[in-house]
Amino acid sequence: MTEIAILGYGTVGSGVAEVIGTNAELIAARGCALHVKYILDLRDFPGDPYGERVVHDFTCILDDPEIKVICETMGGVGAAYQFSKQALEKGISVCTSNKELVELHGAELSRIAKENHCSYLFEASVGGGIPLIRTICQGLTAEKIEKIYGILNGTTNYILTKMDREGADFDAVLKEAQANGYAEKDPTADIEAHDPCRKIAILASLVTGKKVDWKNIRCEGITKLEKADFAYAWALDAQIKLVAMSEFTEKGCYACVSPRLLPADSPLLCAQDVFNAVLIHSNMLDDSLYYGRGAGKLATASAVVGDAIEAAANPGRTMGGSWSEEAALLGDIDEYEQGYFVRLSGAADARREEVQKVFGNGYTVEAKGVPGEFGYVVQKMREGAFLEKIAAMEGVLGYLRYDAPAEK
């Protein structure tokens, strides 16, 4: 029996208690019985089955030699950072769902864990309950990972799925998502794509072994998407998804988070509504994909508990992935080559020659219900060149990254 403490009794923290409670027998049968001894929270929870285990002072957890594993589900990078650091320094393993903290201080905390023969584990920080970090660190060990393409944010995927299926407006869908709890009151981190940007930064750090700072990643949210964009997506037999991508080359790691048109046969499109999916391209295995609930109380808590089981089963050892504090070499994303889709005002026939002169070989697309404009599919070119061209062009109404199927 391993004694653990939960820091923060919010959604994920209470989920951790619930997962451990519900699956207690099964977890014990796997040889790693867990017992929640303390729950740290500023609030009290009278009547809650775990209410009597609530403490308000972290030192009582830190000073209890029985505690071997801490589940940090507080969020934030202040107290969560201090508590995690203090625990690891005492050789107590820490399992977390806190992506901000992992992205910001993961390298340091992993190093402290190693120095103190314990583990800093963060499966829940990316892709919720999908065992993604374990796959990268333990499953694909014989592989050179070359590219990651991920739908890593459930809120925006819900919004985009609704916009696609119902032809609805962004603002209306966002309001609905907020009303039914799929989006936060302040949805900035989701709709401006900061959340998936932090997540791809964590995955890219794991792959490169060095720190990829999310602030250095080109990051575009979904707020500028309009009904018209979806009309073109239908016309192209494609779907618009918020994709966090990272490609690993000798020139460095190229990363970008933005809405993207995905062809109908993309396996990533299995991820609809709040589901997440991550496609990993590696040199021997080719494409593999991992799909599941990327957020939500129990899915996220399950990943935290999975980490707690691993830490409990391996006392004195350092498990999981990590990266150094050194900055990873990032490629200049403006040098990155990919295809695009651009929306232009006017008539396709009248502007085709002009547009082809600018973008080279491509093709026009027209969509139903979008008069007075047309779309153009741009073949692979450097991102910097593409952005320069559309800045200099008249009547550009919008653009999306789009690697069109080869046969078109």
Place this chain on the structure above:
Amino acid sequence: MTEIAILGYGTVGSGVAEVIGTNAELIAARGCALHVKYILDLRDFPGDPYGERVVHDFTCILDDPEIKVICETMGGVGAAYQFSKQALEKGISVCTSNKELVELHGAELSRIAKENHCSYLFEASVGGGIPLIRTICQGLTAEKIEKIYGILNGTTNYILTKMDREGADFDAVLKEAQANGYAEKDPTADIEAHDPCRKIAILASLVTGKKVDWKNIRCEGITKLEKADFAYAWALDAQIKLVAMSEFTEKGCYACVSPRLLPADSPLLCAQDVFNAVLIHSNMLDDSLYYGRGAGKLATASAVVGDAIEAAANPGRTMGGSWSEEAALLGDIDEYEQGYFVRLSGAADARREEVQKVFGNGYTVEAKGVPGEFGYVVQKMREGAFLEKIAAMEGVLGYLRYDAPAEK
């Protein structure tokens, strides 16, 4: 540096050498450098870069104290079994892609590994390069796995994808698949579904912790499928896939391998052509899915090498999943409830009343290009009852298992 030996220098065995060679630097950087010291094969390979490491006598491998890990890529359950057993008895870890052997003797070999403080690992035996066994044993440790639905055979998925897309006949597509190497000369194990049946038996054994014998699983191949079945699939906005399923209940494990209609929104349908996908439903995480190349030289070899890295990194420890030699409790599949689709001769209008009387509430379907018959979607019922009913009915042309979307 860990010295390893490869048993069998066929497709997967030579792939193992290739993966280790190509990704040597990267594997070494992960702290588990591997070196191929011997390759056991009856043949010689003059000119092959590994040709000089070929030996014909297993004892020279077994008696070399430097060998810590063996990759068994011979296949079969004769010599492969003897060699694996002898190696494990000496404390040498064995990593294998041999699903027949794992299904038949996995429990015993895992036990011998445990007794001798080494590992018997078989990630490559199910789902090729998809880290599926690792996900079940290490990723979803906080989860109670309730159901597995898998497309676990690349050959039949290739055939079914072609039949679906091109409206082609089974025999023609099989011949084409044989001509371009996607199907074996003797395709029985694939098209009669013995291969995916062994694979679901392995997964079910891992989940239950006891031996599930593939011979006790109801197993139907794809040889009876006709163009007409696909016409109905189109009409129902569904696809026909060979699905290996297993549901884990208190009454036991219900397992069945058969062609099945999957609704268009099933995430399993990301698996087209030779790709595999496995959907795991568990009690906290809900659905998660794992997709990739389920076969092929490098994908399979990558999984074997991933296992070799794990064994090399954990000397003296027993890694991976296992089950006991005791037989798992199997539920009577005739008691299992699910939906069906049945093809009937005659006109829908003329027979609707009769058919509804037999099957209860359901609905008729007509498909293009299939005159003189119609389809009927049967709501959930016990398999035994369904099979009895169709045996007693006139003009039954075929049936498929089909959990129709609820909204219909």
